[in-house]
Amino acid sequence: xxxxxxxxxTVLEILDTHQAMPGNLLPILHGIQDTLGYIPPAAVVxxxxxxxxxxxxxxxVISFYHYFRETPPGxxxxxxxxxxxxxxxxxxxxxxxxxxQLGIDFHETTADGIFSLEPVYCLGNCACSPSIxxxxxxxxxxxxxxxxxxxxxxxxxK
Amino acid sequence: MTRVFISRDSTALSLGAEQVATALxxxxxxxxxxxxxxxxxxxxLFWLEPLVEVETSQGRVAYGPVQxxxxxxxxxxxxxxxxxxxxxLGNIEEIAYxxxxxxxxxxxxxLTDPVNIEDYLAHDGYRGLKNALAxxxxxxxxxxxxxxxxxxxxxxxxxxxxxNTVLNAPADQKYIVCNADEGDxxxxxxxxxxxxxxxxxxxxxxxxxxxxxxTQGYIYLRVEYPHAKIALNQAIExxxxxxxxxxxxxxxxxxxxxxxxxxxxxxxxGEETSLLxxxxxxxxxxxxxxxxxxxxGLFGKPTIVNNVISLASIPVILDKGGEYYKNYGMGRSxxxxxxQLAGNIKHPGLFEVAFGMTLRELLYxxxxxxxxxxxxxxxxxxxxxxxxLHEGQFDTPLDYEAFAAISAVLGHGGIVVHDDTVNMxxxxxxxxxxxVEESCGKCTPCRIGSTRGVEVIDRxxxxxxxxxxxxxxxxxxxxxxxxxxxxxxxxxxxxxLSALNHFPEDFGLTAKA
Numbered sequence: 213x214x215x216x217x218x219x220x221x222t223v224l225e226i227l228d229t230h231q232a233m234p235g236n237l238l239p240i241l242h243g244i245q246d247t248l249g250y251i252p253p254a255a256v257v258x259x260x261x262x263x264x265x266x267x268x269x270x271x272x273v274i275s276f277y278h279y280f281r282e283t284p285p286g287x288x289x290x291x292x293x294x295x296x297x298x299x300x301x302x303x304x305x306x307x308x309x310x311x312x313q314l315g316i317d318f319h320e321t322t323a324d325g326i327f328s329l330e331p332v333y334c335l336g337n338c339a340c341s342p343s344i345x346x347x348x349x350x351x352x353x354x355x356x357x358x359x360x361x362x363x364x365x366x367x368x369x370k
Numbered sequence: 371m372t373r374v375f376i377s378r379d380s381t382a383l384s385l386g387a388e389q390v391a392t393a394l395x396x397x398x399x400x401x402x403x404x405x406x407x408x409x410x411x412x413x414x415l416f417w418l419e420p421l422v423e424v425e426t427s428q429g430r431v432a433y434g435p436v437q438x439x440x441x442x443x444x445x446x447x448x449x450x451x452x453x454x455x456x457x458x459l460g461n462i463e464e465i466a467y468x469x470x471x472x473x474x475x476x477x478x479x480x481l482t483d484p485v486n487i488e489d490y491l492a493h494d495g496y497r498g499l500k501n502a503l504a505x506x507x508x509x510x511x512x513x514x515x516x517x518x519x520x521x522x523x524x525x526x527x528x529x530x531x532x533x534n535t536v537l538n539a540p541a542d543q544k545y546i547v548c549n550a551d552e553g554d555x556x557x558x559x560x561x562x563x564x565x566x567x568x569x570x571x572x573x574x575x576x577x578x579x580x581x582x583x584x585t586q587g588y589i590y591l592r593v594e595y596p597h598a599k600i601a602l603n604q605a606i607e608x609x610x611x612x613x614x615x616x617x618x619x620x621x622x623x624x625x626x627x628x629x630x631x632x633x634x635x636x637x638x639x640g641e642e643t644s645l646l647x648x649x650x651x652x653x654x655x656x657x658x659x660x661x662x663x664x665x666x667g668l669f670g671k672p673t674i675v676n677n678v679i680s681l682a683s684i685p686v687i688l689d690k691g692g693e694y695y696k697n698y699g700m701g702r703s704x705x706x707x708x709x710q711l712a713g714n715i716k717h718p719g720l721f722e723v724a725f726g727m728t729l730r731e732l733l734y735x736x737x738x739x740x741x742x743x744x745x746x747x748x749x750x751x752x753x754x755x756x757x758x759l760h761e762g763q764f765d766t767p768l769d770y771e772a773f774a775a776i777s778a779v780l781g782h783g784g785i786v787v788h789d790d791t792v793n794m795x796x797x798x799x800x801x802x803x804x805x806v807e808e809s810c811g812k813c814t815p816c817r818i819g820s821t822r823g824v825e826v827i828d829r830x831x832x833x834x835x836x837x838x839x840x841x842x843x844x845x846x847x848x849x850x851x852x853x854x855x856x857x858x859x860x861x862x863x864x865x866x867l868s869a870l871n872h873f874p875e876d877f878g879l880t881a882k883a
Binding site: 300337338352 | 385555557558561594595596632634636649650712754786789808
């Protein structure tokens with residue numbers, strides 16, 4: 213894990229640019245995660261101080277939302293939809309296959325640091341289930357074979 | 371230069387539309403053909419995506435589904451002249467699936483360049499706002515009330531009544547909040563509007579601002595929709611530049627500002643009070659009601675919270691009048707509902723139609739039956755909190771009251787189809803599991819009830835004191851229905867009990883007498 217001191221200027225800058233915005237905590241957390249890939253637990257102190265909140269309140273918000281993470285992700289984050297529409301199109305088999313191929317469970321990162329795996333509840337791509345995203349790319353009608361091809365492509369692109 | 375339309379809609383992209391657009395552009399150039407590629411929204415006939423439409427002297431000619439490998443041969447076969455080839459579909463608007471819809475809210479989606487304000491204006495855009503600017507606030511609200519529009523997010527609360535409450539709430543600041551946290555599985559109509567015609571939502575929110583005296587709007591958008599965020603921000607920027615947002619809108623002296631805010635993967639934030647908490651920068655805990663958000667909403671001020679489709683239906687109502695909109699529909703369900711066919715269905719897509727069509731027509735005449743070719747066994751309407759319907763209920767008309775009469779909901783119009791391989795005890799368990807995952811935790815029936823629900827269903831399926839545990843599950847559902855603070859815990863029993871009642875054999879139970 214990176215030393216927070218190197219990340220701190222980024223966090224302070226994000227806090228600074230959002231100062232006047234009403235209801236700014238979520239935009240700040242997004243800003244930090246978009247830039248650093250995650251929200252370093254040590255940043256909570258600076259966020260709380262800047263917004264005049266307790267550290268517990270800030271931590272409470274981070275932990276409430278599934279999207280925010282406090283550990284660095286892999287190079288690529290794979291999100292697999294677990295919702296009903298994808299289940300109707302063999303989503304469960306895809307989920308099991310993905311976990312087996314990657315050798316990890318949800319919320320984990322592969323040992324080589326390339327892939328993180330997260331569950332997601334609906335990507336709004338239900339007309340082409342089952343769906344996954346890799347980083348910001350949405351991919352529909354994902355069979356197990358297609359999943360393996362995608363893994364190979366992203367591994368190669370590393 | 372020939373204009374070629376290839377969608378920028380997420381679902382089209384998820385099937386390779388970006389690669390097709392790139393290949394077409396490059397290969398046309400290398401063959402010395404002149405083509406201008408417009409990235410439109412999707413027509414919503416998703417089994418035909420990636421769809422390529424070519425503008426010819428005979429109108430728009432469609433081809434699909436087109437893969438990258440097809441591009442070279444299509445170009446050689448005279449694609450840019452609208453010539454026939456194996457992927458030729460003709461005019462997409464003549465296909466029954468499209469032709470038999472009533473596209474009021476989705477009138478422009480798939481037709482125009484979503485982020486080009488000139489294109490929006492050329493296709494009847496901002497006519498509703500123009501009319502609204504000439505009306506008193508009460509007259510705008512009256513048009514909305516007269517239209518009979520009910521909240522399309524799922525609760526179906528009359529929009530006019532909500533607006534009137536905010537109009538009559540005295541305050542120095544009011545807000546318009548768009549609920550774009552479309553988390554229900556099987557729904558994508560909000561996303562399609564935001565990606566395919568974002569200006570219509572912006573226009574609807576601006577009219578709402580005029581109607582109740584609100585000068586600031588927020589679109590609370592789920593983080594799972596990155597493409598919608600891009601399109602919305604591009605459209606908002608264009609609206610500001612052209613005097614349709616900001617101070618002194620079209621020299622009227624009126625002000626309306628608009629901003630997109632991202633959610634962070636919490637399903638509960640689609641509940642309006644939880645959404646407001648989230649917008650304020652807090653955990654998305656549901657608030658007690660009353661006070662209603664219309665009286666004490668965002669930052670304690672009177673606030674309209676409306677779904678994307680409700681707000682996107684406002685421009686056509688103000689353009690053509692409340693009566694025009696009201697003339698579509700049946701009973702107390704007026705206007706149109708953009709239905710979304712998803713899951714195990716041959717022809718998935720967006721189908722905007724007046725209330726009243728039966729589920730069976732939609733599933734078989736348009737949906738074409740299951741994708742797997744097996745019999746359709748269960749259909750969940752209205753998202754993860756909606757009831758499962760069995761074959762005997764498919765003749766129910768799509769109408770809020772008709773669905774309520776069979777203990778079901780229309781919700782946001784999402785329809786997820788399952789074939790006969792589905793295990794309904796699994797689906798019931800999943801409904802409880804989803805509630806465990808997504809409960810905000812404020813009230814006990816939802817927070818604890820859902821966990822106990824998973825356990826009780828497991829015991830029933832394992833055969834442990836089946837009868838006793840079934841009674842217990844029903845009792846638990848009763849507690850959740852009547853004791854929960856919001857629809858999350860209150861409606862989770864819908865899928866659970868409908869699965870139990872209609873498909874007892876999947877729980878190892880004999881049919882109820």
